[in-house]
Amino acid sequence: MAGDIIALSSTGKEDGNESQQTEVQDASGISGSVPEVADGKVIREDVLSCLSRKQKYYRLVLTPTELLLQGTKNDSSFERYSIDDLFGCHTLRHKQHGPSAYVCFYLYPRRKRVLMSKEKLREKVPLVFEIRKPANTYEENLAVAAKWKEDANKILRNKYPKWQLHKPKLTRKDSTPDTSGVTIMTMANESQDPLDHDPKIGHSSLSLASCLLFVRRYLVIVNPVSGQAKGLPTFKEKVHPILMEAGVKVELLVTERPGHARSMVSSSNLSEIDGIITVGGDGLLYEVVNGLRSRGDSDRISNIPLGIIATGSGNGLARSVAEYSKEDADYLKNPVLSTTLAAARGKVVPVNLMEVELDGRKIYSFLSVGWGLLADIDVESEVLRAIGESRFTIWSFLRLAKLRHYKAQLSYVPCEKISRDELNGTSRTSLRERDPVFIDSEFISVYSTCQSYIGSDLIFAPKAQPGDGLIHLTYLAKDAGRAAATQFLLGIDKGAHLSVSGVNYVTVKEFSIRCPGGITGIVTIDGERVTGEEIKIKISPKPLHVFAL
């Protein structure tokens, strides 16, 4: 622990005053001026002792867009961190109650992991600085540390306005939402500490200096049996610490049975909840989306942003959202970190949602509606669940060997994006609708999605864009034959299935399937089996809002 620091200078420029060129001479040996910064503003700067680095002293500079570190005497270059990579800031104190206070910045920048590789991936870089002026009491040092924290959090709040939701209500004692008999644990309280046992900081002797000012409140729903049944430990060890760093207060629901999440979300008081995070797969998310949309109360509640921590065996929406926000590489390497940071950041993207009408019932689908070959494989291969993902390959061969055809009338309204050139600056709607199409035939498969990926590595609609209002529909009629069906299945992991001869691909705003005497065969909505006479699907006018970086 740094113990002999003397005469540190500090410059705090409240409310974005003009930058001053400040000379610093102190025990650190760092001298020189505050750098010219890109946006011309220095909000706060100081020379401080850094606990999370081997080198002790750094000049630390906070601007509205960057955190800069100058480490070496007479070195005018600065290590630069974008504010976009800052996910939280807290003040800390030593557990032995010395006079020093500390400020910690939680950064997750992209860095090269392997020396020769060009690939940069997100990685935690916590920066802990000691505030200790010779004559100051702990309270006085804490006041200086708190200024850094306030300034950093103010920048984040200005940049990400969702951070300010419900702020006035957060000062009162914890209250668990009315959960209609469902047990929800309040996870975070003053004694919990995102730093505890953090090996990257290497100072388990530090704890939070004052109680966390929670700026947002999330309901986290964990399916403990999803994927490899590691949902709960994953949440506790990898997700919750990052949410705490970002000042998120967590209400936790661990599901006990199928349908639990849906009943909880559809009936509880969610008025103080700023986001719902699912830790599981698409099945858990399906329950949450339908539970939310079944509520009769305000649009704000049914449109609460959703976060998806992908720990299930099917994570199509999480993968699609990572692609929309250009976080693919990070997602593929570490889906839990990538999706947790998105939830912690609080930024959202609009995501297409389909409204499915099935014999008078309304069901919401964020991923896919399938009938025929793909739906058969998805559902019937459940009997081989124990063997993992290879169940799909085995069942595909079985179904191709005994190809089935289903008689129906498929109708759809083709719809496409109007190019920017055609729009030419006018405020016309960007979708063009064409005349309805009716096809009476025997079908091998009808499959639709409104996202790019339908599984972690199945790119079904490469051209899908977030919230573009389009359903991507494919169908194979009987005369396409087995060869086309085989090519179709083989091409899905690369998006090559759409160019197979005999595969029809259209973008639509609505479609329906009618069978004489009711739909035969299996119909799936987001992988869940449904039954009915007639099914009508259209794009929902209200998209989902999903956390994305």
Ligand SMILES: Nc1ncnc2c1ncn2[C@@H]1O[C@H](COP(=O)(O)OP(=O)(O)OP(=O)(O)O)[C@@H](O)[C@H]1O
């Ligand atoms: N505690 C529980 N016990 C058993 N099933 C549950 C529980 N909680 C939720 N479920 C059900 O588990 C199903 C699958 O959940 P989820 O999508 O999170 O995991 P998954 O591993 O991706 O599963 P799948 O491969 O079936 O999609 C959901 O339909 C949900 O209703």
